Amino acid sequence: MIGKDKTKINRTILYYPTIALPEGSWLKQALLYWDELASIVPLKYDYETDKTKPVIPYSPDIEYLFDKNVFRPIPPDNFLKLENHFEKHDEFFEEIKIIVKSESFKKLVPKNKKRFYNSKIHHDKVSNRLFDWLQRNGLAKKWEGEGEWYRFENNTGLLYMALLAKYLADIDINHTMPGTNLNIYEGLVFKSPSLNEGFSCLDVKFKNSLPIPREDVSIADILDFKENNKNRMALLNFRSSLDQFHRDLSDSENKNIVNQVLAGFKENIELGVSELTELMKESGIETATGCLKTIVNVKSPTLWGTAGLVADQATKIADLPLEWTIPGLTLVGAIEVGHYLVSEFNKKRAALRGSEFSYLYHAQEWGII
Structure with a gap:
């Protein structure tokens, strides 16, 4: 069965900037040429099954690939909870600040009153330091009644996920590459x-x-x-x-x-x-x-x-x-x-x-x- 060999190092493509992999041609192309597909997925422990499960349920296609060991969720805390990697965390913080201040990113973000905060980022994916900085700059908010979730300005949320994918790929156990179908976010992070x-x-x-x-x-x-x-x-x-x-x-x-x-x-x-x-x-x-x-x-x-x-x-x-x-x-x-x-x-x-x-x-x- 594809993906069953746990001893080999798979070639993995880590999709960004969203949790959900794009359906259609991107998925079919990546599935053909890579051993394994992955995306950043916050997980939670399910006491009934004694297993972890995604905070947001998978689509039927991704559930099928997960059962076949061809899709792998990569928790954000693989990076956020790294021990003795303060330098990496500082680098991430500095990089996102520089990108947010860049002219190319500013062109994407509307003026304050026209900003939409529809990008929900689970609190497990964000350090307190970074959220506080984004909040001070009008790019993230806490939403009443959504204790586990922060609301990011739409473009900021996608940028954050794209950058997080790049850093997670670096530390992954497999031969993992960040990949996307959105040119603008590749440009922002590279x-x-x-x-x-x-x-x-x-x-x-x-x-x-x-x-x-x-x-x-x-x-x-x-x-x-x-x-x-x-x-x-x-x-x-x-x-x-x-x-x-x-x-x-x-x-x-x-x-x-x-x-x-x-x-x-x-x-x-x-x-x-x-x-x-x-x-x-x-x-x-x-x-x-x-x-x-x-x-x-x-x-x-x-x-x-x-x-x-x-x-x-x-x-x-x-x-x-x-x-x-x-x-x-x-x-x-x-x-x-x-x-x-x-x-x-x-x-x-x-x-x-x-x-x-x-x-x-x-x-x-x-x-x-």
Whole structure:
């Protein structure tokens, strides 16, 4: 059964910025390519069953994945109650203050009288120090009759959850990456607020490049597909190919090498996509195309002499058009590589991860990425 092996280290994607995972294409894509899905879930002890259960009940799909050991709730107090990690808590507090004061975040938050406080954050997820600071700045409130819950200004609540996911991924026992489908919150927690600060990374976009199950494909069918040994090996090979591609980009010393890496990867991705699509077809799984964006750490500073940075956008270094046929469709995919200026708070995180350290999934249309 998928997820039953407790001894292996799973590759886990930790969704942010909400407790609930998005239904539809994001869920199907993540389920296909990751061993395990996770989100930040406050838990409470149930005396009748002698077990912990979520404060907010799971949706039927997530309940099913939880029973199959493919979804894992990660309690916020894994970070908040860390012993001897005061430095990490201080870093979290400083980072959220800097983001809240940034111009990009201020543009999201309405003036005081027009603010909505609909983002309910369980008190177990928030330190008293941080809540008091947000309350003084008009971004959080205590609500009468809701003792276990705080009310955050909507954008502030999502920012807080996004940032918490990033820190929880760092300390998790598995190979865990933060992932989302919302570009704006990825930008807030990773992108440098200024061209005068931060460090350079690569922005790698796979546009319409990944075969994914269509939205009408059941979760059970995807799990059955992954249980088959032949299918599982094809997925592992494709995933390993993507990993190596990211590592090669991370090691690139100049633009020419980046282009060589892209050219060398072209055949690998075409073969991998073709094989996976055919295997899914044989299993009765109809496919669509998905998009993926990763932020990749760069080990060689010499790469940044090859192109300049443009404020608030990734300056393109290179892109590689790809063409392949999915049954019934002719699709053109592309891989685009650009500069991405990341905030200094992520420097140690990037070094520890080695290459990629953030994932942004979206299906088909790239407009919001």
